[in-house]
Amino acid sequence: MNVSDLDDADLARRLRQGCLFLETGPFISRIQTSIESVQAGIALLYAGFPVHDNAPFADFHVALTRPAGLRRWFRPQVNFLFDGWTPFKPLPLEQAFAMFEWGMNWCVVNHAHKYLVLHAAVVEKGGRALIMPAPPGAGKSTLCAALVASGWRLLSDELAIISPDSGQLLPLPRPVGLKNASIDVIRTRYPDIAIGQEALDTAKGTVAHMKPPGDSVASQQLMAMPGWVLFPRYREGSALALEPFSRAATLSRLVGNAFNFTVLGRPAFECLSRLVDDSGCYSLEYSSLDEALERLDKLEVSAS
Amino acid sequence: MNGGCDSILRALADPGLLLSMDLSDWDLFIRQARRANLLSRFAVMLRDQGRLQSVPARVRVHLESECALADQQKRVVEWEIGCIRQALDAIDVPLVLLKGAAYVAAALPAAHGRRFSDVDILVPRARLAEVEQALFLHGWFSEKQDAYDQKYYRKWMHEIPPLRHNQRRTVIDVHHAIVPRTMRLHPDPDKLMTSTRAVDEDERLRVLSPADMVLHSAAHLFLDGEYSNALRDLVDMDQLVRYFACQEEFWDVLLERSIELELDGPLYYTIHYLRKLLGTPVPGQLVERLDGRPAGGLPRRWLMPLFDRAVIAHHPSCSDHLAGIARWMLYVRGHYLRMPLYLLVPHLLRKSLRAPSGEA
Incomplete structure (x- = not known):
């Protein structure tokens, strides 16, 4: 099953609930986000990539979330989370998909020393x-x-x-x-x-x-x-x-x-x-x- | 309470259990161990036992990655120790390594797979200026240029601001004591200095005595406000006491020394959690004698529920709804222990006012 086999609602639900298991090269990433621009970016640009139903093991657990508080309304931002931890400072919400891509690179660069x-x-x-x-x-x-x-x-x-x-x-x-x-x-x-x-x-x-x-x-x-x-x-x-x-x-x-x-x-x-x-x-x-x-x-x- | 972290604690006691885990057990285990800064220790342990091949391939990739990081850190630390030694050669000062660097230099089991971010050294306070000058000439600079930061460290702390090497980017923390000068407890650095041991034929490269090594780690863990590496520190101490326990009278010396250095409070909590979480064998007599010591500071029954929530992997799966507030209260306690209120309040005010434009 590929990303393109999921309809928009199903993809959005999986992403919201943090159960999209996306296979990219040798890695499986579990992704969680309610941010629409990231959902749309994944639907468009990752269409051909395999997804797994409830993979027992994911290499990277990542999430993109919006910081709570005033930032919800005033110059909204986005955070990249690696298993609940934020390795970077937040970026403007409009850059959410770019941050997703940079974050995915960061995961590989910091954890794949077998290669x-x-x-x-x-x-x-x-x-x-x-x-x-x-x-x-x-x-x-x-x-x-x-x-x-x-x-x-x-x-x-x-x-x-x-x-x-x-x-x-x-x-x-x-x-x-x-x-x-x-x-x-x-x-x-x-x-x-x-x-x-x-x-x-x-x-x-x-x-x-x-x-x-x-x-x-x-x-x-x-x-x-x-x-x-x-x-x-x-x-x-x-x-x-x-x-x-x-x-x-x-x-x-x-x-x-x-x-x-x-x-x-x-x-x-x-x-x-x-x-x-x-x-x-x-x-x-x-x-x-x-x-x-x-x-x-x-x-x-x-x-x- | 720490139900979610059981797999880490059980694996520390019996590494064989790791081999019966399925992929979903591994998924949670890797996340918890990584957060606790313990994943590389498990990885190196499995490799040294020749058991890495028995781990599922998807998991092995991560363990091999951690082994590579651990090996690199060991190489880097050994190299840095050599460089620091060279830098201090000209001024003939004893170089006492602390924590991770000491475990590596003394080839202790606590060094296996341990991750650390800097090299900690202890030098006599009277020689501090010379040491700093010598390190400067060999490329180590203080990065904190702010006058207030400099004053904060130099006037009140037990170390000077961290020094970073201008080419290798490695960091040294130069200590002249093991707790801040403004703390009410005063473990005398001279007493520590006079009991240090040489690690090889060069008498100038030294580490703390076995008891002092444990007490330094205990003080660091239970008097500080930062608990994110607490389980890792506890594992260090478990490895240290298991290794040193075969020395005659280690436990008696440890207790007497803790009283002499005013660190019997931290030792009490260390022994409590070593036994509770890691099943470390400790003589009953030592436990009784520590129990009988006056608590000093806050009553133990108040602090225990806080420590219970801090001395575990700080991963959401290991934390209950009170963990956040407990760790915050310990953070406040750490600051309160660090400085008397008349210094602490202006310091925190200043930090909070400066944060938005400063380094935050």
Whole structure:
């Protein structure tokens, strides 16, 4: 049973009563909220994800609630609760769905140290993963959204989850976060793809989330071997430039992008060394999405 | 009363019980243990016993995650101890580790899977300025720059404001006593200092004597106002006394020392809850002698119903409708014990007025 199999009233009831068990990648989250914008966001953007009736075990127990008191009426706010505890300060109510997404990322980053978790977008084609670590503003999410809209499979737009034992990447194909100008870029290029409500004036500017492709969600249990590590950078007016990037520098940048490198220690270093050895490593500067997509489609599997 | 937390307490007494739990038992257990800051202890215990593979796969992922965090913290603390040692090398001052860092340095069972957020050290009050200067030269800064905060710590507390390392972001709490200077009880820091033990061939790296280690943890638990780690602290003390009990006359020394340091009150409650919640073996004679000591402060029958609700995992499933008010009353008690009213009232007023614009 998927989210789309529940009618709006049933989904809203499950969320209100805190018995929506949502399966995203390797995790099952139990979600509680009476906030309508979050209910609507889940209905639209999580349509293809499996739900469980009364799962006996949930990895994360999360809730989004409105603080009581004056804040009910005056500049209403929203809190993210992890099993009844609030790890963050409240945000304006209009940002509730964005807070849900950030909170779900926080759950993984803080509790999934069985895996090595990098801050990177990951897409896949032909069984090989393209890993794109990048600082905010480099155009990582835009490129990721465009790649999955044109046939690549989405593993994640934020979190590369790597099993240190097998070196494989685990998909977590939750909605793709788009910021500021990239929201319109993607909306204009791909008018058929659903994008959720915009949240204005967040810490990251205007934020909206893109619905992940159904195929990516349906194959969310299918892991992928690393294929390429790419450091993308959008620069207005630049000519397309795909350059090989040194393996040593790639390794060092991946370490810097890992959330839990020091938690895992040696296994993390060995895992990333193997990953870099097995991958083609590149930097990409682009201004035209079309050119970038065309070039990335021709990437060949590294022969090392 | 603590019906909901039974599974944590039973598992502490008999870890084998964990292996017969089904997924829904685990679901609640993980949440309670995580809230009590005890999940990594259970995870490391199961791993050390080679029983992790017998746990359902969905649960094992979380336990392995906790093991990784616990291992990292042990590495970090050992590294930090080395760095602090190096920083204090030049000024030849004894470095006494407290709490978690001490358990790690002395390789005590209480260190297994224990989580902590900072390294606590005790130095002679007369050497405080030198110590702070030496740590400063090695990258540790006080983050609280506010003049009132600085005064609050330096004039009234038993520690200077926390120092954070400018690169590694780790935190040291530098103590010169184990309770605030403004408290009515005065466990003499010199007495603690003179009984410390070296942990290895370097005589300067030290930990408190066994009895003092227990009493420090007891004082911290039952005189403070913050009880969110109370069960974790009680588990620490359970591990400490079980380990030290094999030393000759440990219990007699503990009782005499508690009277000498004016900490027999906290020890009374510690022993009460160790026996009640964790089934810690304690000689009957010690219990009787502690029972016979005057209570001092508030009558025990008033405090017990409050502690009953504080010394458990602070998870909704473990709390009754009075838990919130009980913990609040203990918070107030903690402040009242900390400072006389003529200091406390202006302090709280100042804090409450400043909160909206300040750090709140």
